[in-house]
Amino acid sequence: MSKQELIVIGNGMAGARAVEEILLRGGNEKFAITMYGDEPYGNYNRILLSNVLNGTQDASEIYLNPLEWYSANDITLKAGRRIVSIDRAAHTIRAFDGSVQRYDKLIVATGSRPFVPPMAGIDGPDGSHKPGVFVFRTIDDCRKIAGYAAKCRRAVVLGGGLLGLEAARGLLQYGVEIHVVHLGPYLMENQLDSTSAAMLRKTMEQMGVHIHLSKATTTILGDESVTGVSFKDGETLPCDMVVISCGIRPNAEIGREAAMTVERAIVVDDHMMSVDDPDVYVVGECAQHRGKVYGLVAPLWDQARVLAEHITGTNPNAAYTGSKLATKLKVMGVELASMGISEPVDENDEVVQFADAKRGIYKKLIIRNDQLVGAILLGDTAKAAHLIQTFDKGSALPEDRASLIFDIGAAPVGATMIEMPDATQICNCNGVSKGQIRACVEGGKRSLKSVMDATRAGSGCGSCKLLVTEIVEWACDGHAEEDPSVHFYVPGIPMTKPELVDVITTKGLKSVSAVFGELVGGIEDAGSKMGLSSLLKTIWGAEYEDERDARYINDRVHANIQKDRTFSVIPRIFGGVTTAEDLRKIADVADKYSVPMIKITGGQRIDLLGIRKEDLPGVWSDLGMPSGHAYAKAFRTCKTCVGTDFCRYGLGDSTALGIKIETRFQGLETPGKIKMATAGCPRNCSEALCKDVGAVAIEGGRWELYVGGAAGSHIRKGDHLCTVDSHEEVLQISGRFLQYYRENAKYLERTYGFVERVGIQEVRDVVVNDTDGVAAKLDAAMQSSVDAFVDPWLERDAPHTVNQFRSTLPVIQSSTVEVR
């Protein structure tokens, strides 16, 4: 099959990105690609032009695709060949030199040009700009400005927007006195509010840049060349050169002449296709989508992707639905991030604000209906990647708004992402550095999940996952893609937890193999088995068909595997209160089995380490104590303090409560492990404030309940859920909370993540206030799970599977020789 002719008008960032995305989707098989560009170069990163102007980067360093890229991908590049017209009926385009080329598909990516406001005296007698008047858009502009600035004393930049300040920064290099003249009342009004703009202005003035606000320039003075500018208010400002950066205008004329619908730019549909012609696509600054024209780079990436998916047919339903504008940049050396609106619209918009004028730091958030609708970060953008993500996805915000703009209680990152050295180790479990994560993103992995899969970063203890997320976001310029599988309950079945629960209950699927058989054609996924067995057990209780191969080894043999393949055995010691008799039994077992180490655990239990798998049944039998479940995703322990029995300060009987808790919840399987504690007074000797569920006695015989605490790889103080009057209420409310967590948390999601995700108010509404009317149902489900408890160590006498506790089986027949 012969290839179709694909012509791209425009060799800038949009055109090149669209072609890159098309190539990624096998576009080379389908299309013979020709790209036309006005400029006689390959395409380059226009965002870095100010670096070229100020000399920190050479023009050659900002090319995105070198000329070899075109030849390597069989792209014909016609640089310096301006296209003057499109004949849509004939499917041809015409270049300025009269040459004509036919196309099957056309991409218009003509970009934009500087907007030059009407002023007297711009042009010299020959009709072109007077010597000393410049725009700032291309590499050639940079070269001309640099050449001219060298012999100037004073330069005026017209325009105090993003581009104007970039130009001013570029000019600083040349030792000229710089004056920025701005029509608006403050700088960068698209990105900043007046407070942050004033801070930026101060910083710029300290750098020697003069700022003139609310000034309308009417005339550029000078006969032969520029000698100054004059303003509407009658004042004049002498200068030797003028750089105009007053915004951009889309290059849409070519569309208008080809009878395409053009408003502010060429109008496209959600496929980035011209509304007039299915063979013409438009992308970038010359495209108008749903009434909007985007001048930033991030929307352009999204547009290019959709265009490529559609034109190559890889996803005919690909749709661009518009972009939320967020940007992170450096203005005059000052870090800035801005997204959404910069001022609240009405009194219902919540504003969170912090200003430290002395250090030039300003942070402002605008929140509407618990979603971030705008933010400005000036001087400190460490939280920008996270905020941009939150803004982009419309995620729910934490109740503690301050945590959005400050790192509270988290390990200090110590530096912003840019400053952090590549060598910094991010994932301490798997030894993954920032540089490796960045390289992975640059290598094309643009979602957190794909980076985690490729590098293993964040897949150990998980405590660095937030940081990994931030680095991925940063490396993707705040536009990381979301892998839909992050919402799956288990990786091997494309369903969220509620969807999965629904289908499991309606179809009556009671075993892991039945789930695989019914939902994914019998294709087993090893990584999904444990999550499924946990879920099925929670849904079906005693009716669950227990297939032991779906369990992790610890749950097959009810002990925790160690690095030398031996196991750790921790008997249940309810509430951490033991007896001389139990201690004697433990000592005897330790002697009989030559236990190499006996260790008191952090949860007030006794750990016998180094037990062979084959010895487990014997050890359990000799101990005669139930399993402590210190190996399972289940309720583990309830740590207690001495409470009222002996302690001089005890206000409530914490040991008795702890024993009741542990008796009731022992062996209860949960999405992540559950550690509890009871404290007899607010001194919290048992650390109840940082447990999954903690009960603290207070004066008056009452108990405060805390949930969502953690003190492992993640540290978090539990949220106060409620205060109750009795042990019985502690048992009831904590049981209800645990059941709510079991039914709603993701697999392996600990309560600290769950409570933060759901929000303590929501948890309280459901569990304490019963606003959903599910309390009785939760209580009943918990009671049935409690009733279904059987000590797994009883399998010592009745193994569930053949050879359950044997690793090596004896061979029945000696070897025979077979010759092949």
Next chain:
Amino acid sequence: MCFTAIHQAVRLVPVELIPLGEGREFEVNGRIVSVFRARNGAVYATQAECPHRKGPLADGIMGGSEIVCPFHGRRFDLATGKAISHDECGLETFPVRVDGDGVIVVTV
């Protein structure tokens, strides 16, 4: 080209002695081999220890022909021995079948 090699085919145990979807170890001619019994009836035989940190692969979780090491989650394809999750070297594999009497026969 043709050459002859001598292999030792060893009858291990009736296949039912390995729980469905699990693996067990056997000592065969002085070396430890792990044999896995998939839920679909397939059997696989590989070296017993994970090349990463010597985790007992027979204690891992199977999914089709894939095994996940219980120590650090390294994944391997039991049929080919190839490492799936990491750049680890692969596993040595051995020909294995269930004979007419339902006994596992491995050739080492």
